[in-house]
Amino acid sequence: MRTVIGSGLPEASRLIISEGRSDEPLTDHAWILKGVTSNTRYTERPEVEALASKQVGLARPDATCAALIPIRKTAAWWDLAQNERRAIFEEQSHHIKIGLDYLPAVARRLHHSRELAEPFDFLTWFEFAPQHANEFEDMVDRLRQTPEWRYVDREIDIRLSRHHEAMKS
Known part of the structure; x- marks a missing residue:
């Protein structure tokens, strides 16, 4: 775990991913992050089709390799109108094009x-095979320079890397 910008998170030795609602008590955890998947945002039809x-x-x-990258954007970002955010996201940063360059090697969700009042706006989850680790690093570096x-x-x-027990199930 590496803090790229802002405050970090307490160290944790492993990660448990729980999809959907869970009745499991939320105790004995170093930290808990929550997010929801949603409809595709900031995309136009040709981009949706290219991604699909x-x-x-x-x-x-x-x-067997994964990355969880929680991100929070500034108030200045959220003060922009949606079309202004879209212009920065795609027309200036080419976020979707960069991501497309690494598909299908790097899967993402x-x-x-933000709408859940969590400490991050987005939780980005990536999975890739070990032989695609350099491609993943290149993608992340390119995105961080936009x-x-x-x-x-x-x-x-x-x-992260998938625990051997999890691989057997």
Whole structure:
């Protein structure tokens, strides 16, 4: 776990992912992050179609590497109108094009947290096979160099590998 910008999170030795609602008591955890998947945002029809044609699902057996990158953007970002955010996101930063360059090697899922009053706006989850680790690093480096990233004021980069027991199930 590496704090890229802003405050970090307490160290944790492992990550448990719980999809959907859980009645499990939320105790004995170093931290808990919550997010929801949603409809595709900031995309136009050709981009949605391009993503759908190249994207693969999560939990592929060979994709034993993962990254969880929680991100919070500044108030200045959220003060922009949606069309202004879209212009920065895609027309200046080319966020979707960059992501497309790494599909299908890197699978991803975005969770929205801002509406849940969580400490991050987005929880970005990525999975990839070990042989695609350099591609993943290149993608993340490219994204962090874009105009959009000037609006990020908190980012944690958490790298994981699938536990052997989880691989058997």
